[in-house]
Amino acid sequence: MQLGHPKFAYEKGLHQIGNGAYAWLQPDGGWGWSNAGLVVDGDQSLLVDTLFDVPLTLDMLAAYQDAESAAQSINTVVNTHHNGDHCNGNCCCPDAQIIAHRATAEHMQAEPPEMMQSFLDAAPELGEMGKYFTSCFGPFDFKSVTQKLPDTLIDDETTIKVGDKDVHLIPVGPAHTPGDTLAYVPADRTVYTGDILFIGGHPIIWEGPVQNWINACDRIIDMDVETIVPGHGPITTKAGVEEVRHYMVTMRNEARARYEAGMNYKEAAFDIALGVFDDWGDRERIVINCATMFHEFGAQGKPEITELFTAMAEYAAAFPQKD
């Protein structure tokens, strides 16, 4: 099924939504290749997310500045969640107010870019897991990043202004991560969803519960929006949101049946037929998703990060992605 918005090609770079709203897309939307947004009104500008490293973020900012004089100096950055591919580039906006959910700020501190770099440094000694980890995160320049944390924290739904435009910041986590936040701009009939939406790729359920994710999809579906900018993948419509919702409901049912049958999370991940989601990218994320859902169902403890990446490397080798 084609889930991209018919008005927007899925091409790298700047996409003008209209009325001072933009999206920056990074195909193919896999690990670390995130989307971001720009909202302007008058001489005011707001970024929704920065990118995984400084060179990528500077490229994006240059394009924004070519498109809008208001982007010469960014007033505000909103981080939709704490994963580095949505906030590592904050340091490229030294004068901006950085707004995020309190849980996002806390988890940013727990996952600094130096830690990703240390994992990449260790990867050559870590066999197939190390190769897989490097294939996911090796393309990015974490040494370029000086972490810039949010200076303004939100706990609940909050409305901020960009010029005369309202931007509603809507916490919907924990789902993908603890602090997931939507940025809804009614005047542009646009919502920037962060990683509540992966379009054309398997979502990663780092946190759960899945019901929060389903509720977040319902919240987006109820919005008066025409343009939906996901955290990864092409700009989409409500049809794309419905598909992500469908994924969550389906995978929760599939995982629960295997949990109740006595499988462990890895056995479940390898056993689940992906069906209509088989052609979505990064299928091995079903491993993380099953681990998180099994924890939600009552399984004790969560696997270590290397156990998850080892199992994902095995899955990717066993079930290579079809072209």
Added chain:
Amino acid sequence: MPVLRLQKILRDSAPKTRVTLLATDPMAKVDVVHFASENGHRLIGQTTQAKAAPGGLDLLIFEIEKA
């Protein structure tokens, strides 16, 4: 499983207790760092002594301070 042992020791320790963890599994370079960071513990130091463990394995030494 270095992280499980670390977790158990820290659970029974007072805040600011310093623990030295010895490991030979290279995965500990990721898992111990990740565990400490995610749980607010401070990784004070991390060194490797080449071939210093039994069997000629590298000895990984982590110093952690409980949150």
